[in-house]
Amino acid sequence: MYFSGCWYRNSDRLGRRGTSTRRPRPTVRAGFTLVELLIVVLIIGILAMIAIPRYMESRAHAFRSAAISDLRNLWTSQEIYWSDDTGYSNSLEELDVRPSRGVDLTITAASNEGWAAQASHSFFPAMTCGIYYGSADPSDGEPAEVPGVVSCSR
Structure with a gap:
């Protein structure tokens, strides 16, 4: 037999009984166990x-931070409104306050002497934040315990 310029006999490539003398290649393992x-x-x-x-x-x-921020913004707006009208408003529209997305902001009480509000978040309804100021009833701004300070329940 002639292979690329050399003559070979079949017996040179094959061992006994016509089997190859080459070792079998190891199988390549594919994938994970x-x-x-x-x-x-x-x-x-x-x-x-x-x-x-x-x-x-x-x-x-x-x-919680969004609700607290909205109550603080409401407090600032109420003070600006009070300095102009010597009283507190019970309307968010009148104060031009826009709560953050998902925050339910409610003014629960307002008079010439004080106000109270509560905020909760629609994605975390178990939490309620509140604030009251002036002569407003603290229960209207529950869970607030100190006037002018925002407090939240868990």
Whole structure:
């Protein structure tokens, strides 16, 4: 037999009984074993157990901050309104106050001597923030306990 310039005999390439003398190539392993996949799923589960509660805490903190910010903005608007009209308003439109997205802001009491308001967030309804000022009844601004200071319940 002639291969690229050399003459070979079949016996040069073949061993006994016509079988090849070459060693079989090792099989290439493709993919992952079941144990490897289970370990990866376990690690992802542990990371999720750590990350999800922290994510929920940060969301609740953001919702609380939005409600507090809106109550503080309301307090500023009420003081500006009082300096112009010597009384407090019971209307958000009259004060030109626009609550943040998801915040339910309500003026619960208003008179010439004081006012109270509450805020809650639609994504975190268990939390309520409140403020009262002046002669307003503290129960109208619940959970506020100190006049002019925003307080929140959990």
